[in-house]
Amino acid sequence: MLARGASLLASSLSSPVASLRMASSSLLINEPKYGFLRELGLTEKNQGVFDGAWKASGPVSQSVNPANNRPIAEIVNGTVADYERAISAAKAAQSMWADVPAPRRGEIVRQIGDKLRSQLKNLGHLVSLEMGKIAPEGVGEVQEYVDICDFATGLSRTYNGQIIQSERPGHMLLENWNPLGVVGVISAFNFPCAVYGWNNALALITGNALLWKPAPSTPLTAIAVTRLIEDVLKANDIPTGLCSLVCGDADVGQALSKDKRVNLVSFTGSTEVGRIVGQQVQARFGKVLLELGGNNAIIVADDADLDMVVPATVFAAVGTAGQRCTTTRRLIVHESKYEEVLERIKRAYAQFESRIGDPLEANTIIGPLHSMEGVLKYKATIAEALVAGGKVEYGGKVLDNADGGNYVLPTIITGLKHDADVILRETFAPILYVLKFSTLDEAIAINNEVAQGLSSSLFTQRIDNVFKWMGPKGSDCGIVNVNIPTSGAEIGGAFGGEKETGGGRESGSDSWKQYVRRSTCTINFSKQLPLAQGIKFE
Numbered sequence: 325m326l327a328r329g330a331s332l333l334a335s336s337l338s339s340p341v342a343s344l345r346m347a348s349s350s351l352l353i354n355e356p357k358y359g360f361l362r363e364l365g366l367t368e369k370n371q372g373v374f375d376g377a378w379k380a381s382g383p384v385s386q387s388v389n390p391a392n393n394r395p396i397a398e399i400v401n402g403t404v405a406d407y408e409r410a411i412s413a414a415k416a417a418q419s420m421w422a423d424v425p426a427p428r429r430g431e432i433v434r435q436i437g438d439k440l441r442s443q444l445k446n447l448g449h450l451v452s453l454e455m456g457k458i459a460p461e462g463v464g465e466v467q468e469y470v471d472i473c474d475f476a477t478g479l480s481r482t483y484n485g486q487i488i489q490s491e492r493p494g495h496m497l498l499e500n501w502n503p504l505g506v507v508g509v510i511s512a513f514n515f516p517c518a519v520y521g522w523n524n525a526l527a528l529i530t531g532n533a534l535l536w537k538p539a540p541s542t543p544l545t546a547i548a549v550t551r552l553i554e555d556v557l558k559a560n561d562i563p564t565g566l567c568s569l570v571c572g573d574a575d576v577g578q579a580l581s582k583d584k585r586v587n588l589v590s591f592t593g594s595t596e597v598g599r600i601v602g603q604q605v606q607a608r609f610g611k612v613l614l615e616l617g618g619n620n621a622i623i624v625a626d627d628a629d630l631d632m633v634v635p636a637t638v639f640a641a642v643g644t645a646g647q648r649c650t651t652t653r654r655l656i657v658h659e660s661k662y663e664e665v666l667e668r669i670k671r672a673y674a675q676f677e678s679r680i681g682d683p684l685e686a687n688t689i690i691g692p693l694h695s696m697e698g699v700l701k702y703k704a705t706i707a708e709a710l711v712a713g714g715k716v717e718y719g720g721k722v723l724d725n726a727d728g729g730n731y732v733l734p735t736i737i738t739g740l741k742h743d744a745d746v747i748l749r750e751t752f753a754p755i756l757y758v759l760k761f762s763t764l765d766e767a768i769a770i771n772n773e774v775a776q777g778l779s780s781s782l783f784t785q786r787i788d789n790v791f792k793w794m795g796p797k798g799s800d801c802g803i804v805n806v807n808i809p810t811s812g813a814e815i816g817g818a819f820g821g822e823k824e825t826g827g828g829r830e831s832g833s834d835s836w837k838q839y840v841r842r843s844t845c846t847i848n849f850s851k852q853l854p855l856a857q858g859i860k861f862e
């Protein structure tokens with residue numbers, strides 16, 4: 325699918341925003357093929373700050389298409405001064421929004437969902453173009469936002485506090501859930517739409533305002549989403565600063581993390597940055613929700629159905645070119661099935677080689693890595709694995725291509741110890757380590773020995789294995805699947821995970837509780853004060 329030719333790594337590498345500031349004469353937005361960008365309200369140069377008005381005063385960057393490293397359009401980024409305007413606007417809007425009854429807030433979220441539906445394909449294709457995931461995944465990501473809007477709309481009529489019995493006569497305890505205030509969302513490049521969507525829908529129905537700082541390499545998706553929300557808010561006479569946006573780099577993220585006016589910081593990104601953000605928010609006693617790195621495993625038991633294992637592994641290990649937080653990075657196979665599984669997975673990988681290419685083309689199954697920095701990390705990780713005694717069973721190569729895109733071959737590595745440093749680390753690329761085990765307890769120990777605790781899956785037919793796996797001595801991850809891969813969580817379930825994944829829950833049946841504070845009110849409807857009995861006043 326890819327035309328082979330010019331070397332991929334010809335261009336130099338630098339930091340996220342800096343790498344976007346490449347000189348360029350022609351922007352993709354001007355090509356008819358990308359007409360959907362203008363339908364989303366994007367232009368050649370886009371203001372990257374929204375506080376009720378679109379106005380930014382920071383450096384101009386270019387968002388780049390990972391399939392050819394050509395600029396899509398330009399963005400005027402935000403500064404810390406722009407951030408100040410945006411947080412003030414969000415705070416002011418929240419004061420009004422908190423008084424709107426929850427079901428009416430739900431109605432606005434329903435309209436946001438409908439607005440997204442009307443632009444599902446365009447927005448999905450923008451996600452593909454800017455992030456590099458294939459079009460069905462781009463559209464699927466927008467669909468996740470639509471789904472959480474539906475979920476939140478229903479929830480706006482049903483989320484509630486309890487009435488709790490009191491041990492004192494004539495007393496009752498009432499639990500009320502109030503909004504936090506402003507929710508700051510700092511998001512990662514690999515889910516440029518859905519992560520904000522999960523936060524946005526739940527934070528809005530519970531009465532909060534939002535301030536979004538997207539990844540510096542996916543600003544156009546954030547601008548397009550915010551434009552759609554702006555339309556809905558305007559049509560309903562709601563102050564549009566309710567959903568503010570500041571595109572920019574770590575300085576904006578830092579301003580947000582340290583700002584006492586931001587009641588909850590919802591951070592999705594690497595463990596490295598999450599560790600800093602988490603401590604900063606904690607230092608000011610703010611609330612923090614961390615959705616960080618994963619190092620996810622599939623365990624293949626001796627009784628597993630291999631016709632399920634093979635496609636599931638391929639889907640979860642090479643989908644989104646290994647750039648999902650829930651990507652399968654370790655395949656832990658029972659010794660009796662090891663050779664067969666390895667051979668079948670290698671054969672499956674080989675079938676996909678001709679389908680690596682432009683994510684917007686219908687035949688493509690594997691798109692590029694998001695950045696050239698990602699390609700370098702892929703190369704460095706494979707080199708490290710080889711030095712540690714690993715064997716590349718498949719892949720291991722950067723693909724030269726005439727398009728100049730960030731294409732790599734999905735890679736399978738064997739021969740490493742399960743606790744090799746390179747395996748214990750998350751590398752955001754399609755590299756799968758295949759490991760062997762003899763008892764399920766051993767496999768669970770291998771699953772749990774990494775620092776991350778995001779997603780995990782066991783393929784088995786045995787009921788005792790299933791209950792061990794999901795019980796106290798089973799997987800220590802937030803997602804503990806059986807006979808489905810590590811990717812593909814559903815709204816009713818929970819994302820997030822334990823240990824260095826941060827413990828946050830952005831989307832799931834009880835996630836709304838992250839966006840509220842509990843007020844417990846004890847009401848005395850008697851004429852007695854039992855607590856003060858015995859105290860006599862003259």
Ligand code: NAD
Pocket residue numbers: 510511512513514515537538539540572573574576577578581592593594595597598600601614615616617618648649650750752778819820821825
């Ligand atoms: P990253 O940590 O580099 O960046 C995430 C965000 O943090 C960006 O918006 C970035 O600009 C901002 N940022 C960077 N430095 C900052 C600082 N000092 N203070 C405040 N903000 C700062 O992550 P990334 O490379 O964009 O995303 C990939 C990572 O995200 C992977 O580790 C992946 O596993 C993780 N991720 C986790 C989940 C989940 O649900 N657990 C979902 C998606 C991605």
